[in-house]
Amino acid sequence: MQRIEFVDTHTGGEPTRIIVESPIRFAGTTLAERKVEFHQKFDDFRRAMVCEPRGNDVLVGALLTPPLDRSCGAGVLFFNNIGVLGMCGHGTMGVAVALHHLGRIAPGQHRLETPVGVVPFELGSHGRVTLQNVPCYRFRRNVPLVLPDGREVHGDIAWGGNWFFLCQDHGLRIGLDNQPQLDALARSIRSALQQQQITGRNGEEIDHVELIGPSSSTSVADSRNYVLCPGGAYDRSPCGTGTSAKIACLAADGTLPPDGLYRQQSIVGSVFEATYKHLHPEHSESLDTSGQLAALRPIVPSITGTAFITGAGQLLLDPQDPFCMGIQH
Numbered sequence: 448m449q450r451i452e453f454v455d456t457h458t459g460g461e462p463t464r465i466i467v468e469s470p471i472r473f474a475g476t477t478l479a480e481r482k483v484e485f486h487q488k489f490d491d492f493r494r495a496m497v498c499e500p501r502g503n504d505v506l507v508g509a510l511l512t513p514p515l516d517r518s519c520g521a522g523v524l525f526f527n528n529i530g531v532l533g534m535c536g537h538g539t540m541g542v543a544v545a546l547h548h549l550g551r552i553a554p555g556q557h558r559l560e561t562p563v564g565v566v567p568f569e570l571g572s573h574g575r576v577t578l579q580n581v582p583c584y585r586f587r588r589n590v591p592l593v594l595p596d597g598r599e600v601h602g603d604i605a606w607g608g609n610w611f612f613l614c615q616d617h618g619l620r621i622g623l624d625n626q627p628q629l630d631a632l633a634r635s636i637r638s639a640l641q642q643q644q645i646t647g648r649n650g651e652e653i654d655h656v657e658l659i660g661p662s663s664s665t666s667v668a669d670s671r672n673y674v675l676c677p678g679g680a681y682d683r684s685p686c687g688t689g690t691s692a693k694i695a696c697l698a699a700d701g702t703l704p705p706d707g708l709y710r711q712q713s714i715v716g717s718v719f720e721a722t723y724k725h726l727h728p729e730h731s732e733s734l735d736t737s738g739q740l741a742a743l744r745p746i747v748p749s750i751t752g753t754a755f756i757t758g759a760g761q762l763l764l765d766p767q768d769p770f771c772m773g774i775q776h
């Protein structure tokens with residue numbers, strides 16, 4: 448029987464399972480290489496950690512790895528029910544409180560290495576975490592999209608650590624009681640994007656759809672979102688990368704100034720607070736010498752939320768169990 452140590456958390460209702468120790472020994476020399484390696488060689492391990500019968504479609508996994516960048520306290524690979532993610536905002540907050548729960552970090556400033564870059568974060572009291580996301584930007588504005596039923600919607604395409612299509616003219620109310628309709632629409636948007644080969648920069652797949660609407664009447668938040676994740680589940684939290692993508696669009700429109708506060712409410716009512724600073728042009732050039740990124744005026748978002756520990760222990764992998772390595776739907 449193999450035993451895998453884990454800590455479970457949730458951030459604004461969205462769960463993260465942090466894998467503290469794993470038998471995996473990576474050969475890759477960057478986290479981006481290890482992301483590919485995890486997907487290609489250890490997909491059964493991913494399934495075993497987050498899919499049924501031990502997990503579910505909503506659960507995001509976070510595999511802790513020793514950092515390759517010595518300025519970081521830990522490295523992490525985020526994954527879900529279908530694959531590996533570049534970055535995850537709610538998951539980063541979960542990792543922060545899990546590292547504290549394990550006695551590995553104290554409240555204060557820390558750095559986490561992810562496949563898309565280093566994510567500095569500050570752990571405050573009572574599970575409050577502010578993360579500084581990787582540089583984010585709007586790639587295309589107000590893109591028309593014809594849906595399979597002939598209806599046309601519009602959306603911005605933005606990078607928030609993952610690729611998002613952010614749509615506001617969808618005509619639906621964002622509320623839990625409307626979830627089946629929101630889900631059907633978000634799925635049809637995603638398949639239209641695929642069919643019409645509408646992508647992010649460098650042809651990358653847009654795998655997250657974010658529907659945006661007014662916040663609930665009892666909330667002071669600036670807007671409420673419904674985020675369809677790549678594996679078909681919807682984000683219970685306001686989505687850290689989705690909130691980053693949203694404020695990148697507001698920054699590009701000039702409707703949110705640097706350091707201005709934006710509050711993003713999720714479908715279950717939880718709220719992330721977001722601010723941003725512009726990325727220094729020299730920094731953009733060091734990330735992309737073609738100058739294309741600098742022209743998109745990337746921002747560096749700070750996202751704040753609260754995560755809670757919900758469980759900790761060992762996952763048991765019994766080789767006699769026919770579903771030991773999880774069920775892939």
Ligand code: PYC
Pocket residue numbers: 461507534535536537538676682684685686687688689
């Ligand atoms: O918080 O960035 C996020 C996220 C991505 C997918 C689910 N949550």
